[in-house]
Amino acid sequence: MPSRAVKNVPKELVKDKARLIRRETVRLTDICGSGHYGSAFSMAEIVAVLYYQLLHVDPGRPKWADRDRFTMGKGHAAIGLFPVLADQGFFPEAWLDSYSRMGSPLGDHPEMKKTPGIDFSSGSIGHNLSVSVGMALGARLNKSPARAVCLMGDGEQNEGQIWEAAMAASHYRLDNLVGIVDINGAGSDGVAQETLRSEPLKDKWQAFGWNVVVLEDGHDIDQTFDALNRALNAPNGKPTCVLAYTVAGKGVSFMEGTWQWHLGFLGPKDIARAYAEIDAGDIG
Amino acid sequence: MSQTNKYRAHPPAPGMAYMSAELKQTIDLTESTVTDDFDERSWDMVVSLGLSRQLTTGKTLIELAGEGHDDIVVCTADLGRPTQVIDFGKAYPERYFNFGIAERNMIGAAAGLATMGLTPVISNYSFFLALMGVENIRNDICYTHLPVKMVGTHSGIAMGFYGTSHHCCEDIGALRAIPNLILMAPCDGTALTSALRSQIKHPAPIYFRAGRGREAVVYDSPFDFRIGGSNTLREGRHATVLAIGNLVKASLDAHDILAREGIGLTVVDMYSIRPIDREPIRAAARRGPIISAEEANVTGGFGAAVAEVIVDEGLGVRLTKVGMPDAYSVLGPPTHLYRHYGLDGEGVAAAVRKALDAARPTA
Numbered sequence: 001m002p003s004r005a006v007k008n009v010p011k012e013l014v015k016d017k018a019r020l021i022r023r024e025t026v027r028l029t030d031i032c033g034s035g036h037y038g039s040a041f042s043m044a045e046i047v048a049v050l051y052y053q054l055l056h057v058d059p060g061r062p063k064w065a066d067r068d069r070f071t072m073g074k075g076h077a078a079i080g081l082f083p084v085l086a087d088q089g090f091f092p093e094a095w096l097d098s099y100s101r102m103g104s105p106l107g108d109h110p111e112m113k114k115t116p117g118i119d120f121s122s123g124s125i126g127h128n129l130s131v132s133v134g135m136a137l138g139a140r141l142n143k144s145p146a147r148a149v150c151l152m153g154d155g156e157q158n159e160g161q162i163w164e165a166a167m168a169a170s171h172y173r174l175d176n177l178v179g180i181v182d183i184n185g186a187g188s189d190g191v192a193q194e195t196l197r198s199e200p201l202k203d204k205w206q207a208f209g210w211n212v213v214v215l216e217d218g219h220d221i222d223q224t225f226d227a228l229n230r231a232l233n234a235p236n237g238k239p240t241c242v243l244a245y246t247v248a249g250k251g252v253s254f255m256e257g258t259w260q261w262h263l264g265f266l267g268p269k270d271i272a273r274a275y276a277e278i279d280a281g282d283i284g
Numbered sequence: 285m286s287q288t289n290k291y292r293a294h295p296p297a298p299g300m301a302y303m304s305a306e307l308k309q310t311i312d313l314t315e316s317t318v319t320d321d322f323d324e325r326s327w328d329m330v331v332s333l334g335l336s337r338q339l340t341t342g343k344t345l346i347e348l349a350g351e352g353h354d355d356i357v358v359c360t361a362d363l364g365r366p367t368q369v370i371d372f373g374k375a376y377p378e379r380y381f382n383f384g385i386a387e388r389n390m391i392g393a394a395a396g397l398a399t400m401g402l403t404p405v406i407s408n409y410s411f412f413l414a415l416m417g418v419e420n421i422r423n424d425i426c427y428t429h430l431p432v433k434m435v436g437t438h439s440g441i442a443m444g445f446y447g448t449s450h451h452c453c454e455d456i457g458a459l460r461a462i463p464n465l466i467l468m469a470p471c472d473g474t475a476l477t478s479a480l481r482s483q484i485k486h487p488a489p490i491y492f493r494a495g496r497g498r499e500a501v502v503y504d505s506p507f508d509f510r511i512g513g514s515n516t517l518r519e520g521r522h523a524t525v526l527a528i529g530n531l532v533k534a535s536l537d538a539h540d541i542l543a544r545e546g547i548g549l550t551v552v553d554m555y556s557i558r559p560i561d562r563e564p565i566r567a568a569a570r571r572g573p574i575i576s577a578e579e580a581n582v583t584g585g586f587g588a589a590v591a592e593v594i595v596d597e598g599l600g601v602r603l604t605k606v607g608m609p610d611a612y613s614v615l616g617p618p619t620h621l622y623r624h625y626g627l628d629g630e631g632v633a634a635a636v637r638k639a640l641d642a643a644r645p646t647a
């Protein structure tokens with residue numbers, strides 16, 4: 001699999017985009033009155049690095065056959081992806097203002113038929129790695145340089161279908177497939193590892209025949225870039241899984257590391273505090 | 285009667301695999317381990333599969349690929365042999381994906397393949413495809429409106445003595461409630477071939493509900509297998525049987541039985557379950573009683589779909605539903621099961637007689 005060029009952009013820009021993700025997540029959640037803050041904040045740097053440095057996509061041609069495919073097993077964090085797609089020009093930024101309103105293309109989960117730039121719909125946890133397996137197989141059949149990237153949650157690792165897909169990916173030697181596990185530790189019912197333990201994830205993914213890259217701090221731009229770039233360009237006949245250790249709610253002090261903000265709603269006073277902390281924050 | 289006698293009372297099921305000389309002539313035994321010194325009644329999987337001649341999916345897809353459909357990819361979950369799509373895998377190994385016993389992943393991967401511009405055809409036992417995978421079919425294939433073709437084989441009670449767990453009588457009810465999904469039931473190998481040939485390029489998801497492959501032959505030549513279509517196979521003036529799948533042949537048998545009694549029966553192969561062909565239902569309502577016939581739970585099944593049309597259109601006609609009762613089926617050899625549940629010619633004929641009696645005015 002030929003490597004695809006990396007976009008050289010200033011680190012500050014990537015950090016800015018992660019801030020954009022967090023700010024917009026707060027704003028859009030306020031529109032509908034409830035949302036997944038914790039998951040959107042934990043993936044902010046990962047999504048920013050992917051979309052501004054690594055993925056080959058073209059907002060002018062959202063259906064470009066050779067684009068890299070990005071799917072979200074943790075579809076409930078779509079609120080953090082929409083601002084990036086709008087920023088890149090996949091759809092008008094005004095769409096964001098319609099978030100969650102009657103008939104809006106944008107809701108809590110991504111929908112491929114409604115939103116340009118969304119490569120697959122999700123909602124049922126555990127489905128999208130399988131879809132990405134199909135995309136990677138299809139890219140190979142089509143002799144396309146497209147790569148398939150699936151962002152999962154750590155709670156999602158409880159789903160049996162993840163491991164079905166993991167087996168298929170290594171069986172078919174899909175080195176154009178990358179799985180990312182956003183290990184933020186939070187779930188609806190509490191700490192993910194207490195609800196149902198999925199660790200040790202490194203051993204599990206390796207045992208399933210994958211390369212494993214451990215990303216110790218998924219909020220450090222340099223580390224995140226290195227890990228994802230290595231994963232996207234590992235032509236050794238194996239799929240690669242990036243275990244990204246992140247912090248749920250990262251960027252807003254009272255949310256950080258708490259499962260309670262996996263899903264929630266901020267009142268006006270706390271929205272102001274959140275914006276202030278996001279703007280002042282220098283993550284990365 | 286003792287248990288032993290009770291079970292002995294049943295003759296061996298006709299059509300079971302015996303390694304007779306005649307049979308040997310007609311089956312590709314390349315992979316069989318049964319040799320000449322075996323008992324003539326011995327049979328292995330190869331012999332058994334060789335009898336499932338109506339499972340024409342693999343053969344048809346090879347033909348289509350040969351005609352330039354190089355976008356076809358085939359997916360299965362360790363059931364490539366029983367569904368006979370393995371033939372495609374032998375001809376086009378790079379376009380054949382066996383996902384092992386992992387049905388949900390197979391369905392998701394097929395959806396992913398479809399997004400890459402390929403035409404995935406899934407074939408698996410219908411229970412593991414339609415009922416185990418119903419959520420993946422709904423969210424990954426139908427909600428996303430992807431052109432995945434699914435061939436669920438061994439539907440209804442075709443798995444016979446393998447057990448009630450493997451009987452797939454609820455698939456019509458489950459799939460009929462999923463928007464975007466076209467649901468059709470080819471009744472024999474020619475119909476299955478016609479279905480794939482007619483619909484391989486259709487842009488919507490389609491589920492073809494097929495049998496075990498040992499069905500009696502209904503069609504001698506291919507036809508245009510239309511979405512929302514049907515074929516009227518016999519015309520008679522007293523009553524109408526609207527049948528799908530295995531019950532098409534049973535209804536043709538019922539036609540012959542009743543003809544000897546002076547009863548004229550119209551028999552329609554209603555192969556398109558969703559969308560359903562409304563015209564034959566309207567025509568049937570003008571004729572007399574309607575009998576729906578299916579190898580599936582009548583609750584939510586094809587008969588229920590017919591009932592919906594009758595009520596929606598105010599046709600005011602009596603409907604008798606022949607099919608599986610709303611209960612878990614017993615196990616047994618398939619042929620015995622069909623007789624037990626009245627899903628054969630005699631069973632359909634009896635239902636027609638009863639419907640005619642009930643419709644007769646009592647003065």
